[in-house]
Amino acid sequence: MANLKTILSGKHLLALSLALNASLVLRMGYDRGNKEGSCLKKTEHEVDSDTDKRVNSRSARLAVPSYSSRTNHPQDRDRVINLDYGDPSMYERYWREMGEKTTITIPGWQSMSYFSGWSDVCWFLEAEFATEVVRLHNAVGNAVTHGTHIVVGTGSSHLIMAALYALSPPHPPHQPIPVVSATPYYSSYPAMVDLQRSGLYKWGGSAESFEEEGPYIELVTSPNNPDGSERRSLINRSHGLQIHDLAYYWPQYTPISSPAHHHVTLFSLSKCTGHAGTRIGWALVRDREVAMKMSKFIEVSTIGVSKDSQLRAARILRAVSESCQGQRGESFFGFSHNVMDRRWKQLRAVVARSGMFSLPRFSPSFCNFSRRVVEPRPAFAWLKCEGDVEDCETFLREHKIKGRSGRHFGASPKYVRLSMLDSDENFTLFLDRLCSIQS
């Protein structure tokens, strides 16, 4: 269960205030010669007074952005802040604080075989990893695991391709089955689907304009990448199949409304815990035959999935589950909730002052995990340039902020997707830059 308590003790507030004072003093040298500093500082104060009262006391120490990590070096003024990718650097701080708890040691003679040997559906799935996947979903309440089959992949892209393979009609004379997704859709979907010009499936464009008769596959991403919206299947026709990409359906990003129970549901370690380099994703699959076909795809394409990474992922997922129960120091979701909450408030405050940009608005709802009403805090900001700016990506790039244009997501170039998961240092510099634009 979550430990996202809302009341902070006086002692913690004092510590927080002292930390903020010290960090703001450190910043003064930079701010004095930096016009936009005043915008950011005002915004920070607004955010601090608005949110810090509600910071979870157990997560207070880690939740405060590391102001001291800001580089005050003049060269930072020329550095491009790259928020194009969703590299989840934000989480590194938490795992460093956890120290040795999630260190993994693998002797040279261990895990040498291709086989894991306990699952007849997915022969390369490590038992320890499967156990921890189930435990974490049960702790968070974001997916039904009972009666589902777990298929592990080298990240969730691998599993999307495996699912497309498994769900496509296998034999000619079938035409390739169209694969669609509602706009704005994840920018990699078209490239992924059409990578090998498969005769089994093909990119069919946006779900809104899809009018073909017959079978199709819909990719449903919820919360959605890039805009953070909650999504359901848009097309509800017979012969329709869905792949639910729930990579962001975790408590730091969105309220957990109910356990997902779709035919094929995908998750990834990258977005859950920040371990992108480990390249581990998993699918929860209701139909045994589909799960076996997905495993077959992974068998033929990569003869399984790294055991080292599965073992590491198991250790990390276990630490997250234990932290939910207060067994291992700071709660992982407490930490990440607070960082995201603060970042979103900071960004919204900067954007509100600007008059040049806008952000999507999300309705708060009850989160079964944290047991309170919370607002979504997506992993990406779907920023819109208001007014005359037609190409928001180019506009931001001129101000040394690199994002991904809306056109890659089947949307207008007035939109840009910006990662909210970068390091504290880069996120702060990004806010500095955004402040400088309005001034």
Added chain:
Amino acid sequence: MANLKTILSGKHLLALSLALNASLVLRMGYDRGNKEGSCLKKTEHEVDSDTDKRVNSRSARLAVPSYSSRTNHPQDRDRVINLDYGDPSMYERYWREMGEKTTITIPGWQSMSYFSGWSDVCWFLEAEFATEVVRLHNAVGNAVTHGTHIVVGTGSSHLIMAALYALSPPHPPHQPIPVVSATPYYSSYPAMVDLQRSGLYKWGGSAESFEEEGPYIELVTSPNNPDGSERRSLINRSHGLQIHDLAYYWPQYTPISSPAHHHVTLFSLSKCTGHAGTRIGWALVRDREVAMKMSKFIEVSTIGVSKDSQLRAARILRAVSESCQGQRGESFFGFSHNVMDRRWKQLRAVVARSGMFSLPRFSPSFCNFSRRVVEPRPAFAWLKCEGDVEDCETFLREHKIKGRSGRHFGASPKYVRLSMLDSDENFTLFLDRLCSIQS
């Protein structure tokens, strides 16, 4: 440099003899009630007297098959010996003996990013892994690394698909380019090539019967899987492209005649060191554009390759290189050469007695690594049932030996491929079974 010395001291011979005596005494209970035991015992004595004099003194302790690991339990008589897959269990003993030397420790906060960031050709390639790949090839002399680009993949299957993608003409109206390989070819090639019914490439069957005009891709596997033969490109036409799969071009399997220097050359950790579960393969690619396209394929299909496994692979490859220089205990190639040498001699002796089977013959040649003339000792035995037996796989299955039928390799069902890399226990039981057939 290799340390495959040919003379064994009297002291070592004595130790060897004592070990053999002890193990043979242990076996007596089993052999007494087991007619075929006498065949195997005779064969063992022949092999011992023929080969043990030449066992490398530094590798003597590890090179002796672990007779004591043989299970003498009656239930072994009913167990199917599965030699269908090439799971390299044989190597586990070496790495156990090495103890902590190749243990890897990864803290929870390490290697979290998607990016490795030092190679502009392959952004997910870990520098440490690339360094060790180069070092090992230089130590062994089996591939030119200077001026080539390294692309890492989730095993070499992944890299074959990446290479097919990179070498295929990308745009319509091109027909899918045919992909061929000389018979007998690796049984997974057809499934791998046609997995997604790609519009870029398609399986074109055996190279011997390939007669189409225009561009094609030839998969050249050397030493060949399944039959261990040395291979060169069979078709030498203009517009022909080759992918060289040299997974078995290591000193334990074949003499190293010269450093390979093809356009695309593939290797894998599984077959080099036995770490199949780590799922690491690498390509040495001469053309920068091809390497970048291969990286693009891996980016879109799996967004990179497990960093944990790359780091582990680096540690293991370094240990192998250092063992070549006598820096780390037993020489890895000394150990594995001796195990393969003994196993092949044992198998040839059993087959020679049978009159029912035959094996390919290989010409010895000079190995630049070991600095002496050696005979190939492939990772698979390509066993042929002589006489009336038309379906050798079914025939062996009736005797509780599971192999892979020749028909999967585009060859006659009179052939069966059997792994030579299984554990000592299974290999010994396999020889027992084969002995029982002739008796």
